[in-house]
Amino acid sequence: EVQLVESGGGLVQPGGSLRLSCAASGFIFDDYTMYWVRQAPGKGLEWVSGISWNSGSTAYAGSVKGRFTISRDNAKNSLYLQMNSLRAEDTALYYCAKDQYCSPINCYRGFDYWGQGTLVTVSS
Amino acid sequence: QSALTQPASVSGSPGQSITISCTGTSSDVGGYNYVSWYQQHPGKAPKLMIYDVSYRPSGISNRFSGSKSGNTASLTISGLQAEDEADYYCSSYTSSSALVFGNGTKVTVL
Numbered sequence: 001e002v003q004l005v006e007s008g009g010g011l012v013q014p015g016g017s018l019r020l021s022c023a024a025s026g027f028i029f030d031d032y033t034m035y036w037v038r039q040a041p042g043k044g045l046e047w048v049s050g051i052s053w054n055s056g057s058t059a060y061a062g063s064v065k066g067r068f069t070i071s072r073d074n075a076k077n078s079l080y081l082q083m084n085s086l087r088a089e090d091t092a093l094y095y096c097a098k099d100q101y102c103s104p105i106n107c108y109r110g111f112d113y114w115g116q117g118t119l120v121t122v123s124s
Numbered sequence: 125q126s127a128l129t130q131p132a133s134v135s136g137s138p139g140q141s142i143t144i145s146c147t148g149t150s151s152d153v154g155g156y157n158y159v160s161w162y163q164q165h166p167g168k169a170p171k172l173m174i175y176d177v178s179y180r181p182s183g184i185s186n187r188f189s190g191s192k193s194g195n196t197a198s199l200t201i202s203g204l205q206a207e208d209e210a211d212y213y214c215s216s217y218t219s220s221s222a223l224v225f226g227n228g229t230k231v232t233v234l
Contacts, residue, residue: 035223044127044228045162045170045213059221062125100175108217110160110175117169 002026002113004096009118016086020118022079022096027113030054030074033099035111036081038092038120048094049081050105057105064090086122093117128153128214128226135232141202144229146214147195152224154195158217161190161199165210173212174199201231209233 008020020036036048049060049070058070069082079096097111129147136142146153146161153159159177162170172181174190177197187202197216201208214226 037225044211045164045215045225047215047223047225050223057221059223061222095169100172100181105221106217108156108158108160108215108223110172110181111162111170112172112181114169114171 002098004098004113004115006094006096006115006118009094009120011121011123012086013124014087014122016122017082017084018086018120020081020083020094020096020120022115024077024079024096024098027098029072029077031103033102033105033107034072034079035097035099036070036079037095037097037111037114038090039095039117040089040092043092046092051079052105053103059105083120086120088122091120091122093119125152125218125220125222125224128216128224130212130214130226130229132227133230133232135234136201136204137234138204138206140204141200142204142231144199144201144212144214144231146197146199146216146226148197148216148224149195151219152195152216153192153197153214155219156217157192159190159192159197160215161188161197162213162215163208163210164213170213204233206233 100112161174
């Protein structure tokens with residue numbers, strides 16, 4: 001059974017940092033592109049970042065570029081999101097998601113599995 | 125990258141068909157067949173309903189269908205059922221190797 005379990009969320013002050021983790025199981029982790037998607041309270045989905053199977057390619061939404069860094073450790077079946085210079089508008093539920101088929105970044109076949117999310121709150 | 129444009133809400137009676145539009149540009153929806161649709165019930169993670177514009181993942185009812193014309197993709201739900209009441213989001217690959225979601229559509233079953 002495929003499982004994606006996010007952790008690392010919490011309350012952080014504006015300007016602070018946080019590192020999210022996503023533990024994957026039930027599939028061959030290094031066969032797939034992985035992503036982070038967020039959803040602010042009561043709002044829609046927003047794509048945040050993606051990383052290819054071998055970490056060779058990454059992509060970021062304009063709203064987080066230069067502040068967030070996506071990474072993965074295939075030996076640990078884990079995906080990460082380092083978030084720096086956090087702002088109030090980064091407050092959201094952060095989901096980890098797996099692409100259905102793709103391994104490179106220039107491909108998108110839909111997210112067939114999602115975690116339950118980890119909540120990040122940026123507030124003083 | 126601006127969000128793809130979806131109607132805020134669509135409603136229909138049980139048994140009817142409804143269509144949700146998703147309008148982008150030639151740099152996203154119009155330029156690639158990498159368009160997906162997601163259903164999200166309150167408090168739940170999104171669920172993939174359609175990928176590659178018109179393909180259904182295993183286990184998804186054939187009441188859900190997708191299509192695309194130019195820069196606009198569409199999701200049609202036929203034989204509307206109470207359990208279809210949810211938020212629906214489209215998404216597309218973009219020319220900058222990024223992804224973009226639509227702003228979401230609330231489907232109400234009357």
